[in-house]
Amino acid sequence: MILRFRSKRGMARAEFQPTDTLAMLSAKILSDILKNDYSPENVSLCQNESDQGVIFSNLNDQTLQDAGLTHGQMLYLRLGTPNSDIASSNNEPALTVTGAPKQVSTPDVSEKKPSMPVIQDPIDDSLEKEDGLIRRSMTSLCRHGPKGMCDYCSPLEPYDESYRQENKIKHLSFHAYLRKINSNVNKYASSQSFIPPLEEPSFTVKEKCPSGHPPWPAGICTKCQPSTVMLNLQPFRVIDHIEFASPGIVDSFLNKWRQSGFQRIGYTYGHFEQYNNVPLGIKGVIEAIYEPPQVSEADGVTLEEWADEALVEQVATACGLRRIGIIFTDLTDDGSNSGKVLCKRHSDSYFLSSLEVYNSANFQTKFKNPCKWSRSGYFGSKFVTSVISGNLNGEIEVMSYQVSNIGTALYQADLIQPSVDPDRMLVKKEDQTRYVPDVLYRYTDKYGKQVSENAKPAFPVSFLLVTLTDGFPEKPDPLFSNNDTSIITTLESTDETGRLRQLAKLFDHNAIANGSLSNFSVLLAIAKLSILGKDDLAALASYATAPTEENEKNLNSRESYQTLLAILYSSL
């Protein structure tokens, strides 16, 4: 007898004997009709379209005759998730090719909706509670009393364009931008219907195209192909300002270059605060720079395998810090013996080379910014790239940048490639693994006209950059009183007992009061002894940075700290 099966993959028919069991039938369906694309747990057999049916793995040894199936009868197959998807979601990390950027598929909107609530950074949560309105005082045009308000003095929205231009703010702050976008998409007051206003750009071909053609590269349609990439200045920046808690942080970082002439690279650690010069702005306050293992050269620097990453992160968390970004020197003495350096990065050359943009895009992909206003749950990144180089006057200066969201999306889709020209990024060529959409950029030509230009094969890197402001606080109040990183090299060059003796000297009560422990490098060295637990480390950190009696009592009550002291004192 012949049975017909209808599923979302279409109609199929198969011949059976009336004496065959249902289990045999399910096996045949899986192998012949479904081509082993589904496991028995994900397929169910139904008598009609509406019922839930029986899952294949639960089918028993009843014969078809006994089950009441007749020749020519139509049966329905309800299909769940195919095997390939299960496999890909399980083995995702294994599939990534080292070196090449990971192809991140666009998250399915319908699947994402009921997902876990996104845990945002505390700074984002606190800024969301603020109205961010720009208050204005009474102007000469106001014709009302001091308690009145009119068009001239009513507060402005945080994304007010004229205010931004008057105050020479290059980009809107992220939260101001979010308000602007959200006011168009959602009614601010009603929380009845919520549509995520933000969407991360993605330039990969959409998998599982609904229009039913074979997947790319065999077929492509307007629904699944990435849209044309229009490169333009990103209107917002996730971080507005970078502040070094004290000039000494940069100074001690520069010392290595001063001594050797070799470039250095380091990760910046700090915390985020509200930045009041920009409506709803965020500033990253850098409290410490950690220099990971690296090969320094006069004209370059290479990051090496970083075994201590987890430990450094742990110490940073204990100090209440997080990784803010990366900082590197690009300094060349100008040979005039006046302490000035060459101005390599300026408007005629480049600000961030294509290679650096590529590297930063990689970091920004790694350190995504959780955001509940985005469909994917992430939006942009808080990772900042800072360069120490010469300014136009030959003075050493810090400049900070971020790669735009389009830039990171281009990187994720593996569409861009750095070039030997620092000012230009290459668009990769299309091949079997990569679909390259049209990339255009707009610029003002020599006739003062707006022109769109095809970005293939290369386009100016500045289209992917977002500029941040930098500065030092007026009244420095750094977390660590000492930024000397040389202690790490001193400790590493001595043996175990010497190391302990060195550290023990720092644990003198008076020395602590003077801030001998108030140094990220010292705390790291103590953590490396792996005597203190996570909480104890935090207690030590708070005692080191603020040696109050209360903190001391808290620390002294901990067993592991006493063990540490015993070990240190025994070395003396």
Added chain:
Amino acid sequence: MFGGSFFSSDDDGFSMMSQLRSAFHNNVNQRFDTRYRCYPVAMIPGEERPNVNYGGKVILPPSALEKLSRLNVSYPMLFDFENEAAEKKTHGGVLEFIAEEGRVYLPYWMMTTLSLEPGDLVRVINTDIAQGSYVKLQPQSVNFLDITDHRAVLENALRNFSTLTKSDIFEILYNDQVYQIKVIDVQPDDSRHVVSVVETDLVVDFDPPIGYEESLQKNKQQNIAGVQGTMVTKIGYDELVRQGDSNLMKGTGTKLNGKEVAEVPKINLLDVEKQECPAPLILPLGTYFFGYPYKAPSIEEDSKKDPNLFKFEGAGTSLRASRKTNGTMGKGSSDDPIDIDA
């Protein structure tokens, strides 16, 4: 004495001879020492003669030749030229004796050296000058370096010279271009600091031209970022830049003798920005490279601040003084000026 024997007459004859000899001898000691009015060679009537102007030989009047030929001068004839008023001296040879009487035509550089104006008096003294063995020259501008074959040019140019005097700046003409060259040092160096360069083997040494140091410094600075580092060679940056050029039209040159021109065209690293499609720079993630060719920032043109630029100026005045501004002015000025004066 007069009534003497034959012997005495013989004696007389001898004495005559000796008289003659002494006269001759006197002539040897007698020097050619004359004053002439000097004029630049450009004023010689007739065709222009560039080899005279860019040489070290002067043109004297025919009477000088007559005078010189009567004296027992050593050849080649060499002279001191002296501007007595300014107490300046130089040396040179003579080319021809075709000048008008009372005149000497000097090359322009010689007149400058002696700070003479046309028509001034110059003292010309015949003299002996030792043959030179070594001179050190310093071109006065860097474009001398543009000459490919210095040796040939100098050999040819110095043919027009008889002497070289220390700290003189002489001029040579090559390829329609005048090159000023200073004599830094001469050997053998006597008190007069001059050597003869006629028919002698001369060792010529050069000091770097004036302005070379600066241009060298500039070049060095240009390359400083590209050359110093080690990564630039490790990643083969130059080669990569050249690869980006590969889409340019290419061809090989062949010489007439059939040999291939085996010359790798030098590439200016800064030209990378002119390439339509620069080569990709594929480095592992986490590699930072700063050895790009250094490009100095262009100095902002202060066209707006041009002092010659004419601007309309004037203060606006109104017939009626504004009461409001007066009021605030008065308020503000009551406190401030006293503070400043105190």
